[in-house]
Amino acid sequence: MKGVLLVNLGSPDSPDPKDVKPYLDEFLMDKYVIDVPYLLRALLVRGILINAKKRHINSGKAYSRIWTDEGSPLIVLSKKMHAKVQQHTALPVSLAMRYGKPSIMSGLQELHDKGVTEVLLFPLYPQHAMASTVTINVLAEELRKKHFPHMKMTKVPAFYNRPEYIQCLADSIKRALEGFDYDHLLFSYHGIPERHIRKTDVTKSHCKINETCCSVPSPAHEFCYRHQCFETTRQVVELLGIPKEKYSESFQSRIAGDKWLEPYTDVEINKMPEKGIKKLAVVTPAFVSDCLETLEEIAMEANHQFKEHGGEQFMAIPCLNDNDDWAETVAGWINHWAHAEVVANA
Template sequence: MKGVLLVNLGSPKSPTPKDVKPYLDEFLMDKYVIDVPFLLRALLVRGIILTFRKRQESSAEAYEKIWWDEGSPLIVLSKRLHDKVQKKVEMPVALAMRYGEPSIEAGLQELADKGVTEVLLFPLYPQYAMASTLTILVKAEEVRKSKFPQMKFTDVPAFYNKPDYIQALANSIKSGLEGFDYDHLLFSYHGIPERHIRKTDVTKSHCKIDGSCCVTDSAAHAFCYRHQCYETTRLVVEQLGIPKEKYSQTFQSRLSGDKWLDPYTDVEVNAMPAKGIKKLAVVTPAFVSDCLETLEEIAMRAKEDFEANGGEEFHAVPCLNDNGEWIGVLANWINEWAHAEIPAV
């Protein structure tokens, strides 16, 4: 029997330091997030980052700003997505988070209890990255081998350039921009260290991050986050007919002390008013569900910074969330896989 496991990032149980700390520990101690040797990672995370109460309180305050009555926005929106997809497919669909709850083990157990032996493992990330897609695939395989050896996985590859996804994303952005006469549209993607790009380069030589490698055909592109982000942007603006001078792309959420993908969202946003950009719209296509990075970092902090530097109007376009067209795309992919040996995407 076939089934589906949708997997998103995760969230603390509550916006309090006591719940944020263990969540951050699980997240930051992941070797695919902070990719340094274990002892150094433990020293950095548990010896420095998580020992300072102000850091925990700051993170908790950020979550508190975006928390809904129903709970974490990411969890609530993911559950809505799951429920709507389940209504459109015949096979069992379970929801899991890479960090926090519901866990990947719990999601697989839910499917196993329903007799599922073939699982479509579906990371809810359009673009491939070590710290998102890869860590989900690795964790799920560890759990499968340990707890569910009878199960067989089919992994859904990055869907950053799939026509039906691009169509749904473009339509969602168009709807989100309705009534807002923007001067500029910014595509802000989650940042990652540049070394992650080189580590995922299957050719071991193509990815130089030199301005040309992302537009030069290569097998490396199947796992290159940077290329996939730029390709998503290119396809969306092509779909919407946005002129080159009206949009740009940046990367957010970097950590200090390391070289991350640039240009940086905060730097670019702060500089835009001085360049005559007074009405700014921002979309965040690295996420399919709104979360801390979109609701607090962009819709709140970036907005405050933009206005403090002379900007007049700022509009954060919602993620796909439980958009009807997007639900339809997911259901179609799942239903096609249900009648084939490989996923439709």
């Protein structure tokens, strides 16, 4: 019997620092997020980021700004998406988070208890990255081997360029922009350290992280987050007919002290008003569900900074969340797999 496990990032149980602290510890101690030796990682995370810099307290304040009566927006939206997907497929579908609850272990157990012997592991990330896709795949495989050795697992690859996804993303942007005469559309992707790009380069030589490497065909692109971000943008703006001068790309959510992908979202947004960009729209295609990075960092903080620097109107375009067309698209991919068709990049 086949079943599906949808996996998103996760969230603390509440915005209280006592709940945020263990969540951040689990997240930042992941060797695929901060990829340095364990002792150095523990010193950095537990000695500096969480304790010395009180990151859990500051993060708790940020979470409290977006928390709803229903709970964490990411969890609430993921559950709504999960319910809609389940309506469009006969296969049992479970939901899990890489960090926090519900866990990947509980999701696999739920499927196992329903008699599932073959699982489609579906990381809800359009672009491939160590700190998202890889860490989900690795943990799920470890749990499968240890607790469900007879269970077969198929992993959904990055879907950044699948036509159905691009259409859903383009349609959501088009709907959001109706009636908004924007000067510029910024595609803000989650940032990652440059070394992650080089580590995932299967050729060990292609990724120079310069102006041309992402546009020159290479086997490295199958796992290159930077290329996949740029390709998502390229296909969306082509579909929507947006001219080059009206859009750009940037990367957000960096941690100080390391070289991350550039340009940085906050720096770019703060410079825009002086360039004559007074009406700005921002879309965040690295996420399929609105979360701390989209709701607090972009819709609140970036909005405030843009206007502080002379901007007039700011629009944060919602993620795909539980849009009907997106839920139907995911269910369609699941149903193709259920009929033994290969889930692969179009």
